[in-house]
Amino acid sequence: MSDLGNKxxxxxxxxxxxxxxxxxxxxxARDLEIPYSTLTDWYNGNIYPRIDKIQIxxxxxxxxxxxxVESNSNSxxxxxxxxxxxxxYNWLAExxxxxxxxxxxxxxxxxxxxxxxxxxxxxxxxxxxxxxxxDLVIVHDQDDVESGQTAVILIxxxxxxxxxVIKTNEGIELHAMNPxxxxxxxxxxxxxxxxxxxxxxxxxxxxxxxxx
Numbered sequence: 001m002s003d004l005g006n007k008x009x010x011x012x013x014x015x016x017x018x019x020x021x022x023x024x025x026x027x028x029a030r031d032l033e034i035p036y037s038t039l040t041d042w043y044n045g046n047i048y049p050r051i052d053k054i055q056i057x058x059x060x061x062x063x064x065x066x067x068x069v070e071s072n073s074n075s076x077x078x079x080x081x082x083x084x085x086x087x088x089y090n091w092l093a094e095x096x097x098x099x100x101x102x103x104x105x106x107x108x109x110x111x112x113x114x115x116x117x118x119x120x121x122x123x124x125x126x127x128x129x130x131x132x133x134x135d136l137v138i139v140h141d142q143d144d145v146e147s148g149q150t151a152v153i154l155i156x157x158x159x160x161x162x163x164x165v166i167k168t169n170e171g172i173e174l175h176a177m178n179p180x181x182x183x184x185x186x187x188x189x190x191x192x193x194x195x196x197x198x199x200x201x202x203x204x205x206x207x208x209x210x211x212x
């Protein structure tokens with residue numbers, strides 16, 4: 001069955017290419033002189049655009065019409081880059097995604113279960129010299145790691161931090177690579193009350209600017 005005319009597929013593809021190009025609805029509507037309400041209907045999957053409008057959008061994003069109208073699992077393989085991770089809401093919500101890793105050489109190692117991975121932009125210098133401010137880490141979404149592995153940890157619902165996790169009989173220790181930062185120790189009771197939550201294992205690090 002052809003995907004042509006499928007509003008949901010078009011909406012999903014339109015959203016993806018807007019994100020990849022760092023464009024919001026106001027940008028696209030203004031640049032292409034399309035009524036904002038019309039673009040919003042396409043964006044939300046309420047209506048399907050005419051073929052000439054699809055061509056205009058394809059030209060705008062530098063892609064083929066088929067990239068907008070067809071459901072192609074290969075073309076949708078990418079890893080979302082999150083600006084922040086906090087408790088209490090969907091990490092992969094549109095407002096938290098600041099970009100996507102689409103580099104083929106990178107995602108080929110993860111594409112089998114690509115929906116289980118996200119990337120996070122590192123802030124601060126606690127993991128120097130391993131990680132610098134602005135670097136990216138590719139993370140497997142999981143709620144536990146082995147002792148000695150590097151993980152993304154959510155502390156008290158604030159932004160996530162990247163640390164080496166050491167497990168003890170009393171709880172866990174979070175080790176920074178930078179010796180300036182002291183070891184943080186948490187008991188099992190601390191982990192429940194604060195709380196301390198492991199949200200993923202760091203699988204790979206990419207230097208700042210690698211995908212720019």
